[in-house]
Structures are given as C-alpha cells and as structure tokens.
Amino acid sequence: MTGQGSANRYRTALLFSAMAVLLALVGMIQSWNVAFTLLNLCLISAIMTLGVNIQWGYAGLVNFGMMGFTALGGLAGVLVAVPPVTKAVAAGGAGILIALIVAVITVIAAVFIWRRCAGSGRRQLWATTLVVVSGLVVFRLVLDPAVSIIEAIEPAKTGYLGGLGLPILLSWIVGALMAAGVAWVIGKISLGLRSDYLAIATLGISEIIIYVLKNEDWLARGVKNVNGLPRPVPYEVDLQAEPWLISVSEYLDISVIDASSLIVKICYAAFFVVVLAVLYRLAEAALDSPWGRMMRAIRDNEVSANAMGKNVTARHLEVFVIGSAIVGLAGAMLTTLDGQFTPASYQPLRFTFLIWVMVIVGGSGNNAGSILGGFLIWFFWIEAEPIGLWFISAITAGMADDSWLKAHLIENAAHTRLMTMGLVLMLVLRFAPRGLIPEKKR
Amino acid sequence: MIDLLNALVLITNFIIVPAMTYGSQLALGALGVTMIYSVLRFSNFAHGEMMSFGAMATILMTWYLQGQGVSLGPLPTALIAIPVGIVATIGLVIMTDRLVFRYYRRIRAENVTYLIVSIGVMFFIGGLIRFIIGPNDQVFTDGQRFILKARAFKAMTGLNEGLAIKTTQGITIITAIIMVSFVFWFLNKTRTGKSMRAYSDNEDLALLSGINPERVVMITWIITAALAATAGALYGLDKSYKPFTYLSLLLPIFAAAIVGGVGNPVGAILGGFVIAFSELTLTFAYKKFLTYLLPDSMAPSGLMQLLSTDYKIALSFVILVIVLLIRPTGIIGGKTL
Numbered sequence: 001m002t003g004q005g006s007a008n009r010y011r012t013a014l015l016f017s018a019m020a021v022l023l024a025l026v027g028m029i030q031s032w033n034v035a036f037t038l039l040n041l042c043l044i045s046a047i048m049t050l051g052v053n054i055q056w057g058y059a060g061l062v063n064f065g066m067m068g069f070t071a072l073g074g075l076a077g078v079l080v081a082v083p084p085v086t087k088a089v090a091a092g093g094a095g096i097l098i099a100l101i102v103a104v105i106t107v108i109a110a111v112f113i114w115r116r117c118a119g120s121g122r123r124q125l126w127a128t129t130l131v132v133v134s135g136l137v138v139f140r141l142v143l144d145p146a147v148s149i150i151e152a153i154e155p156a157k158t159g160y161l162g163g164l165g166l167p168i169l170l171s172w173i174v175g176a177l178m179a180a181g182v183a184w185v186i187g188k189i190s191l192g193l194r195s196d197y198l199a200i201a202t203l204g205i206s207e208i209i210i211y212v213l214k215n216e217d218w219l220a221r222g223v224k225n226v227n228g229l230p231r232p233v234p235y236e237v238d239l240q241a242e243p244w245l246i247s248v249s250e251y252l253d254i255s256v257i258d259a260s261s262l263i264v265k266i267c268y269a270a271f272f273v274v275v276l277a278v279l280y281r282l283a284e285a286a287l288d289s290p291w292g293r294m295m296r297a298i299r300d301n302e303v304s305a306n307a308m309g310k311n312v313t314a315r316h317l318e319v320f321v322i323g324s325a326i327v328g329l330a331g332a333m334l335t336t337l338d339g340q341f342t343p344a345s346y347q348p349l350r351f352t353f354l355i356w357v358m359v360i361v362g363g364s365g366n367n368a369g370s371i372l373g374g375f376l377i378w379f380f381w382i383e384a385e386p387i388g389l390w391f392i393s394a395i396t397a398g399m400a401d402d403s404w405l406k407a408h409l410i411e412n413a414a415h416t417r418l419m420t421m422g423l424v425l426m427l428v429l430r431f432a433p434r435g436l437i438p439e440k441k442r
Numbered sequence: 443m444i445d446l447l448n449a450l451v452l453i454t455n456f457i458i459v460p461a462m463t464y465g466s467q468l469a470l471g472a473l474g475v476t477m478i479y480s481v482l483r484f485s486n487f488a489h490g491e492m493m494s495f496g497a498m499a500t501i502l503m504t505w506y507l508q509g510q511g512v513s514l515g516p517l518p519t520a521l522i523a524i525p526v527g528i529v530a531t532i533g534l535v536i537m538t539d540r541l542v543f544r545y546y547r548r549i550r551a552e553n554v555t556y557l558i559v560s561i562g563v564m565f566f567i568g569g570l571i572r573f574i575i576g577p578n579d580q581v582f583t584d585g586q587r588f589i590l591k592a593r594a595f596k597a598m599t600g601l602n603e604g605l606a607i608k609t610t611q612g613i614t615i616i617t618a619i620i621m622v623s624f625v626f627w628f629l630n631k632t633r634t635g636k637s638m639r640a641y642s643d644n645e646d647l648a649l650l651s652g653i654n655p656e657r658v659v660m661i662t663w664i665i666t667a668a669l670a671a672t673a674g675a676l677y678g679l680d681k682s683y684k685p686f687t688y689l690s691l692l693l694p695i696f697a698a699a700i701v702g703g704v705g706n707p708v709g710a711i712l713g714g715f716v717i718a719f720s721e722l723t724l725t726f727a728y729k730k731f732l733t734y735l736l737p738d739s740m741a742p743s744g745l746m747q748l749l750s751t752d753y754k755i756a757l758s759f760v761i762l763v764i765v766l767l768i769r770p771t772g773i774i775g776g777k778t779l
Contacts, residue, residue, distance in 0.1 A: 189763075200700070201766050207690075349565075411576070416573060422563065426559065
C-alpha cells in the first residue's frame with residue numbers, strides 16, 4: 001500500500017514539475033506575459049476540474065452542465081460589482097420583482113398541484129399545464145412592460161438594472177451560492193435519471209441558462225455584454241506612474257507597460273493560487289473523511305450502499321450541489337479576470353467538454369490528477385495553435401510556396417487542436433483509463 | 443370564407459412547411475441516434491459531427507461536379523453528391539468503430555465509458571472537418587430556388603397571403619420519406635433487420651440463436667451513417683453549412699429521440715416532428731392569424747406571441763427536460779427496435 005502511495009507521490013511531483021517547466025519555457029521563448037496569462041487560466045481550469053472531479057470522480061455523476069454554472073458565476077460578477085443603474089431600478093425594478101414573485105408562485109403552485117393530483121393520470125397533466133400556462137401569461141404581462149422601460153434607458157450604455165456596486169471579490173462567493181442554488185433545483189428534478197439521460201438533461205439545462213442570459217437584456221445586457229467590471233487589483237495605468245514599478249522594469253529590463261501588466265497578472269495569480277490551495281485541502285479532507293468513504297461506496301455499488309442504509313439520492317444531491325458551486329466560483333473568477341461578461345462566449349465545447357477532457361486525462365477520482373489535467377490540457381489547448389502551425393510549416397517546408405495545399409494546411413492549422421484533444425482523450429481512455437495520476441488505492 | 447383561407451395559408455406558410463422540413467431533418471438524425479442506442483446501448487455524442495462530416499463530403503463532391511459542369515437543371519447538384527457523402531461517412535464511421543468503439547465492446551465497458559469515448563470522437567471529427575473545409579459558412583445550393591413562389595401563389599388563388607415552398611424544403615421532405623421507408627422495410631422485412639431487432643431486444647438470446655454481434659453492429663453503423671450524412675447534407679442545403687451548428691443540432695436531435703421514446707424508430711420520427719412543430723407553434727406571432735379569424739372589433743393589439751423567437755431552440759431543450767422528468771420512456775415508450 002505505502003509503496004504504491006509513494007510511487008504515486010513521485011509521479012505527481014514529477015508531472016507537476018514538468019508542467020512548471022513547460023510554463024517556464026513559454027515564459028522564456030514567447031514572453032512572461034503570455035506565460036502568466038496561461039497560468040491564470042490554468043488555475044481557473046484547475047478549479048473547474050476540481051468541481052467536476054467531485055461529481056464524477058467521487059460520486060460517478062455525469063454532469064454536462066458545467067457551462068451553465070460557469071455562466072451563472074459570471075453573472076454574479078455583474079450583479080455584485082456593477083454600480084446600480086438607479087433610474088432603471090426606480091422605473092422598472094418593482095415590475096421585475098413582481099414578475100419574479102409571480103414566477104416563483106407559479107412554480108410552487110405547479111409542484112403542489114402535480115403532487116396533489118398524483119395518480120390521477122390525465123388530470124394531473126392538464127391541471128399542471130393549466131397552472132404553468134396561466135402563470136406564464138401573467139408573468140409576461142407583468143414582465144414585458146417593465147423590461148421595455150428598463151431597456152429604453154440609455155440602451156447604448158446601460159439598458160439594464162445594473163448590480164449592487166459591491167467589491168467584485170464578493171461575487172466569487174455569491175457566484176458559488178447562485179450555482180449551488182440552481183444546482184439544487186436541477187439536482188432535485190434530474191438526479192433520478194440514468195447516467196446518459198442525466199448527461200443530456202444537464203447539457204440541455206445549461207443551454208437554457210445561456211439562452212436566458214443572452215436574451216434577457218434587462219438582467220446583464222444580453223449579447224451587448226457588460227464591459228469594464230471593477231477589479232480587485234490595481235489598473236496598469238495607475239501602476240505605470242509608480243516610481244517603484246519603473247525601477248522594477250529597469251531591473252528586469254522590460255518596458256514599463258509590460259512590467260505593469262505582468263504585475264497585474266501576478267496579483268491575479270496570487271488570488272487564484274490561494275483559492276485553489278484552500279479548495280484542494282478541503283476536497284482532500286472530504287475524500288479522506290467517512291463522507292468520502294461513503295461516496296466511494298455509493299459510486300462503486302449503489303445498490304449495496306442503499307441496502308446499508310445510505311441515502312443515495314440525498315448524497316448525490318449533496319455532491320452535485322458542492323461540485324456545481326465550485327464551478328460557479330471558477331466562473332466568477334473567470335469573469336473577474338476578463339473584466340467583462342460576454343454570454344455569447346459560453347460554448348459547450350470549451351466550458352463543458354474540454355473540462356471533462358481535463359478530468360479524464362488528469363485522473364478521475366484524484367484531486368491532484370484533476371488539477372494537473374486542468375493545467376496540461378489548457379496549456380495545450382492554447383499552445384496547440386503555435387505548435388500545430390510550427391509542425392505543419394515543418395512538414396510542408398518541402399512544398400512549393402504557391403501550392404494551394406500548403407496555403408490551405410497552414411490556414412487551418414489552428415483546428416488541429418480539436419483533433420489533438422479528441423485524440424488525447426481517446427488514447428488516455430484506451431491505454432490509461434485511470435488518467436495520468438490514478439486514484440489512490442485504499 | 444376568404445379570411446379563413448387566408449389564415450390557413452398563413453399557418454401553412456409560416457408553420458407547417460418549415461416545421462415539416464425541420465422535423466424531417468430532426469427525424470433522420472434521431473432515427474440514427476435511436477438505432478445506435480438500441481444496438482450499442484449508448485448515447486452517441488459524436489452524431490452531430492457525423493452529420494456534419496456527411497454534409498462536408500457532399501459539399502466537396504458538389505463543388506467537384508459543379509467544376510465539371512454537371513447540373514441537374516432545376517434541382518440542386520448536391521442531390522447527386524449525397525450518395526458520395528453517405529459512402530464517405532460510412533467509411534469514417536466504420537473506421538471509428540474498428541479503431542475506437544470495438545475495444546470497449548470487447549471489454550464490455552459501462553455505457554458511461556462509451557459516452558465519454560464518443561466525446562473524444564466528437565472532438566476529433568469536429569477538428570478534422572474544420573481542418574479540411576475551414577470553420578466558415580459554405581453555400582452549395584444551386585438550381586431553382588423555389589418550387590412555388592409566394593407571388594405566383596397569390597396570382598393563382600387571388601388570396602392575400604402567399605405560400606412559398608423552397609426546392610430544398612421539398613427535397614428534404616421527399617428524401618426523408620424515402621430514407622425512413624427504406625429503414626422500416628429493412629428492419630421489419632429483411633432477415634438482417636430482424637436479427638438486429640432480436641439483438642436489441644435481448645442480446646444473450648440473440649447470441650444463443652447464432653446471430654453474429656459484430657455483423658449486427660456493423661450494419662447498424664452503416665445505416666446510422668447513411669441517415670446522418672443525409673440529414674446533415676439536407677440541413678446544410680436548406681439552411682447553409684457551418685461546421686459549428688451541428689453541435690447545437692445535437693441537442694434537438696437527442697430531444698427528438700427521447701421525446702418519442704429512445705430505442706423506438708417510430709418514436710424518433712414522431713419526436714422529430716413534435717419538437718419541430720412545438721418550436722414553431724409556440725414562438726409564432728398569431729396577431730395576423732387572429733385578425734383574419736376574429737371580427738374587427740376583437741382584433742388583437744399585441745403580437746400574440748407566447749414566447750419570443752429568440753427562445754426557439756431553447757424550447758426543444760425545455761421539452762426534453764419536461765419529458766425526461768415526467769415520462770422518461772417517451773411518448774410511445776422506448777426500447778422496441
């Protein structure tokens with residue numbers, strides 16, 4: 001047992017050092033600014049993979065709704081940090097509030113009717129449909145006028161309610177809580193489904209979340225985006241005036257502009273490292289606790305765990321909520337780093353499936369493995385472009401310069417990264433299905 | 443009376459014709475998903491990319507034919523190219539099965555493993571397609587644009603409302619009918635089709651009665667690839683081809699398969715039309731329709747639209763989620779290939 005444990009530890013140390021070397025190479029060959037941009041997104045990806053690993057690795061739940069939770073985290077960034085648009089709130093806030101109350105009442109009434117008429121077949125369906133449709137009509141009657149008032153107020157600049165004007169760091173917690181709340185609802189209704197139905201249902205729900213964010217302009221301006229979110233770190237322009245920064249830039253022999261943006265990135269990285277470290281410690285502690293043992297028991301054999309008196313559905317809901325909250329937190333961090341909220345940028349390929357590749361490649365069930373997967377896959381997702389271009393240029397070097405094939409290959413070299421990801425995932429699943437750092441044997 | 447006719451034409455033009463077209467495309471896709479599900483027992487996330495690959499192969503062949511000066515007159519040239527797209531997709535899919543999926547059948551992997559493997563396949567094919575044809579919009583339809591033009595229809599009938607049917611819409615519906623009839627004939631009348639149904643009903647029993655599982659799987663992939671390539675090419679022909687749209691088409695297709703009842707071919711087709719019709723009926727603005735039908739004093743002032751058209755595609759996900767919650771076996775009840 002201990003032998004394997006220490007072998008695993010060597011392997012972990014080796015792989016993480018290799019990762020550090022890769023990032024350092026980028027720093028030396030491309031530039032340190034690029035390296036830190038990569039590092040920051042690697043850190044955020046690693047937090048997302050922790051969330052997925054808790055659901056898939058600990059409990060065997062297939063959640064393809066990561067994109068939705070990431071976006072909810074991002075929405076929290078807007079709702080917390082942006083100053084309120086007072087005119088819009090005064091004009092339409094009440095209408096929106098009443099409409100939301102109507103929506104909540106409708107849902108509660110629908111659930112109540114559904115339960116009340118259980119077993120009466122047709123009647124149950126019709127009564128519930130009636131409640132939902134009439135609720136929807138009232139909802140629209142209240143919402144629509146309020147929305148058109150809000151969206152008419154300076155549509156080019158605001159046209160939405162704005163947020164609370166609080167520090168953006170608070171949105172990391174709020175984002176996690178919002179994701180947790182939505183995950184609770186989703187889990188409550190869909191965790192009874194079989195694995196691939198759960199996957200499809202969560203994928204569908206995450207698409208619905210994105211559709212709402214894209215189209216409800218009063219909430220966060222929809223596809224018009226919210227730019228210029230407040231930052232938890234100083235602005236480059238302010239830094240550039242500082243005398244100490246100038247001496248730093250002289251010491252490192254880089255321009256003042258580069259030095260300032262490097263400092264900003266390092267500040268973000270520091271924040272992210274702290275969050276990742278705390279989450280990692282918590283996740284490991286949970287895995288080693290009786291709770292983690294129970295989770296593994298449920299994952300490995302649901303029926304027998306159930307027979308031992310474990311409440312499988314409740315545990316699944318728990319782990320679903322916790323994992324999604326972590327993804328929501330990562331989403332809020334991403335929006336903070338970007339300084340803007342752009343609903344159209346949320347694509348399932350990037351925010352759901354790529355995260356899954358990270359977890360599987362890194363090692364499902366092993367937190368360190370998932371983190372490594374997050375780093376490695378993000379690194380190659382970005383660096384595949386220059387590497388692919390270099391590779392293609394190398395193999396086409398012998399071709400004539402005016403050859404259409406050469407031009408075509410070089411033009412489309414960027415798309416090799418999708419192929420690479422698919423290939424990596426398939427190879428890992430085939431030859432190392434437990435990932436780069438496999439789950440500890442206990 | 444004229445008002446009633448006008449209202450009917452309006453509905454036909456804006457709901458029935460587009461929904462029949464979209465429904466046919468979804469039905470073809472869902473039929474493939476359902477067949478893979480009932481024989482190989484997993485949800486194939488790579489199905490959208492398989493459709494896209496078929497469409498891409500069809501486009502490349504169409505360009506070649508157009509370059510050679512081949513033309514079908516009023517019909518789009520792509521129609522002759524579709525068989526080439528089908529053959530290319532069959533080749534790709536069989537290669538994928540040999541290199542990737544067969545191994546997991548041998549080790550009898552859980553269906554979650556297949557699911558994740560199919561995501562790897564999805565990434566790979568998606569990348570391959572973008573590598574070959576690039577990520578941009580490709581228009582490859584030619585020939586006559588309309589079977590029936592709105593103005594001609596108005597002149598013919600003297601009604602206020604026009605009815606337009608695009609050539610691609612007509613072709614989609616007719617091709618879908620041919621493909622679906624063929625699949626049903628194959629499943630119900632041929633020996634191979636019957637052995638497929640037997641295998642899907644009860645694997646062990648089928649193996650005992652001497653059915654060769656590898657052959658069944660191979661034929662399932664071939665039929666699925668043919669359906670996927672046709673659906674993909676028809677969708678591209680009707681709407682214009684863009685590689686990334688096929689990933690977003692995957693969910694409505696899953697929705698169609700599940701709504702009808704996974705594993706049930708009749709259900710897949712029904713599901714396709716249920717999704718298509720509900721998307722269009724729930725987002726249609728009924729103002730004009732009601733103005734025709736109601737007396738002037740009761741004419742509606744608003745758009746009379748239940749949901750904004752922005753939510754058209756989201757609606758299929760909503761239906762999917764509702765069906766999964768209320769009746770996970772689908773309308774007809776799944777698993778009877």
